[in-house]
Amino acid sequence: xxRAFLGEFEEVVLLTVAVLDESAYGVTVTQEIEQKTxxxxxxxxxxxxxxxxEEKGYLSSRMSGATAERGGRRKRFFTxxxxxxxxxxxxxxxxxxxxxxxxxxxxxxxxx
Amino acid sequence: xxxxxxxxxxxxxxxAPDRLEEVQxxxxxxxxxxxxxxxxxxxxxxxxxxxLGFFRPFxxxxxxxxxxxxxxxxxxxxxxxxxxxWRNLVKNQTYALINVTGLGLGIGAALLIFALVRYxxxxxxxxxxxxxxxxxxxxxxxxxxxxxxxxxxxxxxKALQNDHPAIENLAMIDIYRDPLVAIPMPTGxxxxxxxAHQMGAFVQPAYFRIFDYHWVVGGPTELAQPNTxxxxxxxxxxxxxxxxxxxxxxxxxxxxxxxIVGVFEDYRDNTDFAYPIMASWASLxxxxxxxxxxxxxNINGDTQCFVSLNDGFSKADWDRQMMAFVKKYKPHGVKDxxxxxxxxxxxxxxxxxxxxxxxxxxxxxxxxxxxxxxASINFVNLATAQALNRSREVGVRKVLGxxxxxxxxxxxxxTALLTLAATALALLFFQIGQQLAQERLxxxxxxxxxxDVSVIGWLALIVVVVIGxxxxxxxxxxxxxxxxxxxxGRITTRQVGGFSVRRGLVITQFAISQxxxxxxxxxxxxxxxxxxxxxxxxxxAILTVRLPSSPKQDISKMNTFRNLALAIPEVxxxxxxxxxxxxxxxxxxxxxxxxxxxxxxxxxxxxxxIDADYLNVYGLKLVAGRNLQPADTAREVLVNxxxxxxxxxRDPAKVLGKLMHNGRGLEIVGVLxxxxxxxxxxxxxxxxxxxxxxxxxxxNLQLHNGNFRRVIEQLEKDYNGxxxxxxxxxxxxxxxxxxxxxxxxxxxxxxxxxxxxxxIIGGLGLYxxxxxxxxxxxxxxGVRKVLGASIRDILWLFGREFFRLIVVAxxxxxxxxxxxxxxxxxxxxxxxxxxxxxxxxxxxxxxLITLLTVSYESIKASFANPVKSLRSE
Numbered sequence: 001x002x003r004a005f006l007g008e009f010e011e012v013v014l015l016t017v018a019v020l021d022e023s024a025y026g027v028t029v030t031q032e033i034e035q036k037t038x039x040x041x042x043x044x045x046x047x048x049x050x051x052x053x054e055e056k057g058y059l060s061s062r063m064s065g066a067t068a069e070r071g072g073r074r075k076r077f078f079t080x081x082x083x084x085x086x087x088x089x090x091x092x093x094x095x096x097x098x099x100x101x102x103x104x105x106x107x108x109x110x111x112x
Numbered sequence: 113x114x115x116x117x118x119x120x121x122x123x124x125x126x127x128a129p130d131r132l133e134e135v136q137x138x139x140x141x142x143x144x145x146x147x148x149x150x151x152x153x154x155x156x157x158x159x160x161x162x163x164l165g166f167f168r169p170f171x172x173x174x175x176x177x178x179x180x181x182x183x184x185x186x187x188x189x190x191x192x193x194x195x196x197x198w199r200n201l202v203k204n205q206t207y208a209l210i211n212v213t214g215l216g217l218g219i220g221a222a223l224l225i226f227a228l229v230r231y232x233x234x235x236x237x238x239x240x241x242x243x244x245x246x247x248x249x250x251x252x253x254x255x256x257x258x259x260x261x262x263x264x265x266x267x268x269x270k271a272l273q274n275d276h277p278a279i280e281n282l283a284m285i286d287i288y289r290d291p292l293v294a295i296p297m298p299t300g301x302x303x304x305x306x307x308a309h310q311m312g313a314f315v316q317p318a319y320f321r322i323f324d325y326h327w328v329v330g331g332p333t334e335l336a337q338p339n340t341x342x343x344x345x346x347x348x349x350x351x352x353x354x355x356x357x358x359x360x361x362x363x364x365x366x367x368x369x370x371x372i373v374g375v376f377e378d379y380r381d382n383t384d385f386a387y388p389i390m391a392s393w394a395s396l397x398x399x400x401x402x403x404x405x406x407x408x409x410n411i412n413g414d415t416q417c418f419v420s421l422n423d424g425f426s427k428a429d430w431d432r433q434m435m436a437f438v439k440k441y442k443p444h445g446v447k448d449x450x451x452x453x454x455x456x457x458x459x460x461x462x463x464x465x466x467x468x469x470x471x472x473x474x475x476x477x478x479x480x481x482x483x484x485x486x487a488s489i490n491f492v493n494l495a496t497a498q499a500l501n502r503s504r505e506v507g508v509r510k511v512l513g514x515x516x517x518x519x520x521x522x523x524x525x526x527t528a529l530l531t532l533a534a535t536a537l538a539l540l541f542f543q544i545g546q547q548l549a550q551e552r553l554x555x556x557x558x559x560x561x562x563x564d565v566s567v568i569g570w571l572a573l574i575v576v577v578v579i580g581x582x583x584x585x586x587x588x589x590x591x592x593x594x595x596x597x598x599x600x601g602r603i604t605t606r607q608v609g610g611f612s613v614r615r616g617l618v619i620t621q622f623a624i625s626q627x628x629x630x631x632x633x634x635x636x637x638x639x640x641x642x643x644x645x646x647x648x649x650x651x652x653a654i655l656t657v658r659l660p661s662s663p664k665q666d667i668s669k670m671n672t673f674r675n676l677a678l679a680i681p682e683v684x685x686x687x688x689x690x691x692x693x694x695x696x697x698x699x700x701x702x703x704x705x706x707x708x709x710x711x712x713x714x715x716x717x718x719x720x721x722i723d724a725d726y727l728n729v730y731g732l733k734l735v736a737g738r739n740l741q742p743a744d745t746a747r748e749v750l751v752n753x754x755x756x757x758x759x760x761x762r763d764p765a766k767v768l769g770k771l772m773h774n775g776r777g778l779e780i781v782g783v784l785x786x787x788x789x790x791x792x793x794x795x796x797x798x799x800x801x802x803x804x805x806x807x808x809x810x811x812n813l814q815l816h817n818g819n820f821r822r823v824i825e826q827l828e829k830d831y832n833g834x835x836x837x838x839x840x841x842x843x844x845x846x847x848x849x850x851x852x853x854x855x856x857x858x859x860x861x862x863x864x865x866x867x868x869x870x871x872i873i874g875g876l877g878l879y880x881x882x883x884x885x886x887x888x889x890x891x892x893x894g895v896r897k898v899l900g901a902s903i904r905d906i907l908w909l910f911g912r913e914f915f916r917l918i919v920v921a922x923x924x925x926x927x928x929x930x931x932x933x934x935x936x937x938x939x940x941x942x943x944x945x946x947x948x949x950x951x952x953x954x955x956x957x958x959x960l961i962t963l964l965t966v967s968y969e970s971i972k973a974s975f976a977n978p979v980k981s982l983r984s985e
Contacts, residue, residue, distance in 0.1 A: 026138035027145070043142060044165030047135065063134070070144075073137030 006058075006091055012037065013049045014058055014088060018080045025064075025075045026050065050078055058084030115143045116156050119163040126167060135166060196505065197526045200498075207494050208530070210880040214873045215534035215582075218487025219574055220541025221869045224549070225480035226570045227542075232473055235460040236383050239324050241420045244280070246453040248272070248417040252716050253448045260462070263413040264451065266404040269316070271441055272417070276433060280420045283319035286396055287414040288312050291389055292839055294363040295351055302363065305351065306839045312364065313387035314396045322420045323385065330358045330374030335392045342374035344388035364391060366660065366837035368399050384460055384467075401664060408442040408449075419453070427453065444712045463939075471936065472859050475631075479866045482624045484578060486870050489617045490877030491527070491582030496614060497884035499590050506590055507598030519591035527583030535575055585613070615917060618881070622921030622958060623928075625874045628867035629954040630929035634946065635860045638937065639853060641944050647849075648787025650731035654845040655820070657811040657827060659688075660838035664806045667744060669834055673811065676830040682818040687725035688808040704800070705773035706759055715758045718789065718797050719774070721746075721804040727784075729814045736764040737782030744805035748781040755798035756783055778802055812845075871961060879965045882910065886973035893973055894981035906974035914962050922955045929954070 006014065016032050017024040030046045033039070053059040064075045080088070120136070127135060139162055146155035201208045239245060248268065250261045269284040291312035294302035320332040328345050335342060341362065348355045351362065355375045363369050370391050379386040397403055421430075434451045442449055454462060461470040509519060659665055670688060677683050705712050724742040726732070727750075740748050749772055756764050764783035771777035786796045815823060828840040850857075893906055930946055937943040 026134070027141045030142070031145070042165050043139065043162040044168065047138070047166070048168065070137045070140045073133050073140065075137060076134040 006087055009045075010049055010053060011088075011091055013046065014053055014080065014084055017050075017053075017059060017078050018085075018088065022077070022079070024078045029078075053084070054078070057081060058087055113144070113147055113152060115140060115159045119160050123163050123166065139163065193522050193525060194529075197529060200502070200526075201530075204498060204501075206883060207498060207880060210876050211491055211494055211530055212534045212537060214490045214876045215487045215531060215578065216537030216541060217869055218483045218873050219531075219535055219538035219571075219578065220545060221866055222480040222483045222574055223538060223542050223567070223571055224545045225476050225483075225866060226574075227546075227567050229473055229477050229480075230566055230570070231382070232460065232468060234382060236385070236456055238382065239322075239456070241322060241324075242456055244420045244423065244425075245322055245456040246419050246421060247456070247459055248419065249452050249454050250411050251450040251452050253450070260452075260454075261411055261413050263411050263415045264417045265408045265411055266415055267406055267408060267441070268417050268451070271437070272419070275437060275440070278422065278425065280422050281318045281321045282417065282419045283316040283322055284393055285316070285319060285387075285416050285418065286314040286393070287387065287416070288365075290841070292365050293347075293351065293389065294366060294837075296361060296363060296369070303351075304839065307347075307389070308841075310347075310389070311387050312389040312391070314393050314399065315387075315390050316393040319390075319418065322418050326377040328355045328375045328377055330372070332374055334373040335390075336394065338392060338394040338398065339368065339370050340373045340395070341370035341389060341391040342376060343372060343390070344378050345375055346378045347388045348372070348375045364389070364399065367401070368395060370395060408445065448716070469859075469939070471939070472862075475859075475932075475936070476862060476866065479628065479863065479870065482628065483866065483870050483873065484574060485581070486621055486624055486873045486877070488578055488581035489621050490873060490880065491530075491578075492585050493614060493617055493877055494880045494884070495527070495582070495586035496589060497881065499586060500888075502590060503593055503598040504601065506593045507595045510593070510595035511599070516591045520587045523587035523590050524579065524583045527587070528579050531575055531579050531582070534578075535571070614881075618878075618917050619921045619924065621874050621877060622918055622962075623925040625871050625961070626921055626925035626954050626958050627929040627932070628863075628870050629957050630925070630950060631933060632864055632867050633950050633953060634933045634937070634944070635863055637950070638940065638944050639857065639860055642940065642942060643850070643853060645942060648732070648785065650729070650814075651846045651849060653815045653817065653820075654729065655813045655815060655824070655827075655842055656845060656848070657813065657831065658841045659809055659811065660835050665808050667805050670805065670808065670811075673830065673834055676834070677811065677813060677827060680823055680826050682816045682820070682823045683813050684816050685725055685729050685814040687729040687812045688723045688805070688810070689726050689812060690721040690804075690807055690809050707770045707772075713759065715798055717755065717758075717774075718799045720789070720799060720801040721807045722801045723803055723805070723808070726801070726812070729812050732787060733785040734782050735785050737768045737780070739782060740801075740803055741781075743803045746778055746802040746804050749778045749800045749802040750782045750784050751780055751801075752784045752789075752796065752799045753786045754796045755800060758798045772800060774800075875961055875965045878914075878962060879969070882966045882969045885910065885913075886969050889973065890976070890981045893976065894978035897978040898982065903974045907970055910966060910970040910973075914966055915959075918955065918959055918962060921958070922951075925954075926951050 012033060013029060016029050016036070020028055020032060026043070026047055029050065030041055030043055033041050033046070050059065050061075054061055058081060059078045060081050061076050061078045064077055066072050066074050123136060123139070124132060139159065142162070143155055143159050146158055149155075150158075236242065247262065248264050250264050252259055252261070266284070269282060272279060273282055289311055291307045291310060293305040293307060295305075296302050315335070317332050317335045320335075325332075328348075330342070332342060334340050341364070343351075343357075343362075345355045348357045351357070352360060357372050357375060360372050361369050362372065368391075379388070391399070430453050431450075437451065438449055439446055459467060461467050461473075463469050506519060514522075659670070674686050674688075677686050704717050722740070724740050727734070727739050734750075735753060737750075740750060751767065751772070753764060756767055759767065761767055767780050767783065770780050772780055780800075784799075784801075788796060789799055813827075824842055827842065831838075831840045889909070893909070896906060896909075929951070934946055937946070
């Protein structure tokens with residue numbers, strides 16, 4: 001089976017979409033990442049990544065109905081697909097494996 | 113608080129439409145948030161940064177959709193357009209055929225013309241120094257005007273080199289015609305090659321630093337030495353069967369052995385300086401058997417001087433320097449001699465020095481443009497005529513949602529399809545025309561085409577122009593139909609641009625045809641005129657035989673030849689001379705002093721060497737004095753009336769007995785009635801004639817009627833016995849005279865050919881138009897006939913329309929044709945008058961052509977049985 005590959009930023013974006021649940025779209029995802037990680041994120045970078053993840057099949061999207069907000073322009077909401085969830089779990093799994101394999105003294109050095 | 117508008121517009125411009133909404137929405141929302149967070153100014157900056165951040169593939173790339181955003185290009189619509197276009201063609205085969213043939217003819221002929229024009233403008237362009245190469249001319253200022261000679265004195269080269277170190281390269285060249293090449297054989301006689309139509313030359317090595325040559329083997333380095341020669345690959349192969357011929361010896365004109373030191377690549381047909389045999393300048397003295405003439409008084413059109421100048425050298429600099437030059441080397445010529453420079457790009461078009469007339473090229477170009485206009489007008493006429501039949505289609509399409517733009521492009525597309533079909537036909541015509549031109553015109557003046565990018569470029573340009581000219585108007589008209597009217601079938605000819613536009617077009621066409629016909633008539637009658645004009649000397653049944661081109665004629669051999677020739681019963685008289693009365697190209701000019709006048713005369717004189725029988729053979733008349741006494745050296749001279757006039761003396765008898773000094777004094781014994789010693793393009797120049805047997809170059813034989821072929825055969829036998837090293841060449845004077853007008857004749861045939869095509873295209877258009885008129889008027893004719901109209905009345909219905917148009921066209925065409933043609937005639941000293949009958953004839957011819965094309969259909973229409981045409985109602 002082909003192994004899922006997620007870039008670090010892709011992982012962050014994918015996770016954020018999962019966190020935001022039903023209300024994930026460009027603006028919320030960007031702001032959420034900024035708040036949670038404290039790093040400034042390019043608006044267009046987020047959009048690009050969202051689209052790339054959709055092309056990879058980890059996200060699906062649908063357009064919302066028009067609202068009075070933002071000049072009546074519709075939003076594109078993203079949800080994580082099964083494949084996306086699997087990829088996240090897999091990444092988490094690999095991390096945990098790696099953490100588990102750390103020798104105890106190294107763990108102590110890191111302050112844990 | 114809105115985000116920067118410009119940024120928004122930019123986003124709209126590049127962003128894919130299917131993503132724009134969400135992206136812009138997000139951006140706006142973010143903007144509002146940032147305004148609250150960091151203030152408006154910084155939010156605007158951010159907005160810009162974000163927008164620019166989107167300038168990347170994911171946002172720009174368009175999603176391929178099921179429906180094209182522009183329905184015009186959707187596959188099914190295009191399919192439909194093609195289908196409808198095809199159905200229309202099939203339904204109206206006659207129109208389609210006329211359209212495509214007319215356009216094809218027009219495009220093909222125009223392409224031929226443009227290829228010809230481009231050929232003439234590409235001559236010698238391949239030389240790297242093209243822009244810096246000049247030929248030094250000799251210019252004489254005479255009371256009759258200024259005229260240029262391509263040649264310069266022999267001494268020019270050295271003098272220029274001494275006085276103008278600024279000249280980068282300078283090379284003298286001496287040209288001679290019809291070289292005779294002999295290859296010495298170890299055993300047996302030499303193999304001889306008579307290179308008629310080729311030119312030989314003597315050049316200085318610098319010639320090859322000015323002009324670019326590609327060497328197959330060897331090179332020009334040794335060409336500074338005497339008795340060396342370089343030849344073209346073609347000639348080398350002809351003589352030796354190979355190009356590896358360095359060190360081999362060829363004998364030129366039976367007088368001089370030369371060693372081959374280089375072989376250069378063949379000339380393509382794109383140079384004015386094709387000299388396949390170029391010997392070293394240092395050999396010239398041996399070739400002519402005498403030292404080169406010193407001084408600046410003897411000028412020969414075949415001794416030329418080329419220079420390449422450094423950048424930044426202006427014509428004004430040159431002219432200023434040359435004034436001092438003349439003062440130094442030719443003090444008596446300060447008033448009437450100049451040595452201007454002629455840029456290489458002008459050489460091909462300078463008629464004075466034997467070039468092609470630029471006027472001719474441009475008049476052909478104009479005809480080419482006319483051809484395209486005429487063909488396009490046909491198209492417009494036929495297309496608008498057909499427009500009525502398509503009004504329902506337009507109505508239906510509009511009702512179903514077609515926009516005006518869509519319909520417009522549909523019809524332009526149809527025009528483009530037809531034009532492309534016509535282009536295929538045009539390429540065929542182009543091929544045929546090219547072949548025809550090569551066969552008919554080759555040798556007359558060069559007519560070569562290159563299939564290169566520029567011709568393809570021309571073709572593309574022509575196609576686009578034709579599509580624009582012929583498609584635009586009908587497309588606009590058709591696309592502008594109102595659907596309600598169109599569907600109700602209430603569109604009439606009035607809506608189809610009305611008659612006025614159509615009439616305007618037909619008038620333009622008629623006017624073009626009439627102008628071309630006037631041109632044809634004028635050119636033809638001018639040629640007829642100069643060819644049959646009395647030149648003042650006998651032309652019929654005079655045969656000229658060339659003597660060997662040796663530096664000094666052997667007088668005893670000439671006497672023997674005279675006796676042998678006179679023994680032939682058909683030969684009436686024989687005279688020797690340096691050339692016949694018509695001198696083509698080679699004119700010996702000189703300055704003279706008259707009587708006791710201290711200063712040289714301010715005019716240049718042509719000189720001729722003749723014997724005492726010359727006047728008899730050519731039937732020249734004396735107005736005063738007597739003929740020359742037979743003599744072998746110059747003692748007495750005859751002058752012409754122009755000479756006397758140039759001296760400022762009124763009575764010819766007054767010059768008799770006076771001395772004319774040209775080196776030494778010669779007594780004037782007679783004055784000849786003026787005759788045209790040059791051609792009729794130039795006037796009669798002052799001329800003197802004297803005896804000088806060693807300089808004779810031609811035998812002029814007056815023949816009785818009889819078997820000329822037998823005479824020539826006998827002469828050839830005698831000649832070859834007498835001059836075994838030379839070769840026999842004979843030509844009749846009247847044929848020789850025809851050659852003067854080769855360019856005019858070529859022009860006449862080209863003008864006739866292309867103008868003929870234009871007229872044919874015009875005729876095709878008329879035919880189509882009358883077909884349409886007949887179809888439209890079927891009912892009208894039926895009603896009229898029922899009401900008692902005679903066939904003549906019906907015919908007049910058609911005739912009246914066309915007659916009116918012809919008259920209006922005549923009014924427009926006549927002044928234009930008059931202006932153009934009187935301009936052309938300016939080139940001729942002897943010319944016809946532009947009489948009214950020429951224009952009347954042109955109009956008559958146009959009327960006749962119209963009658964021919966129009967009559968059949970109109971007669972058919974007028975004879976139609978009204979029962980048939982009215983029954984359907």
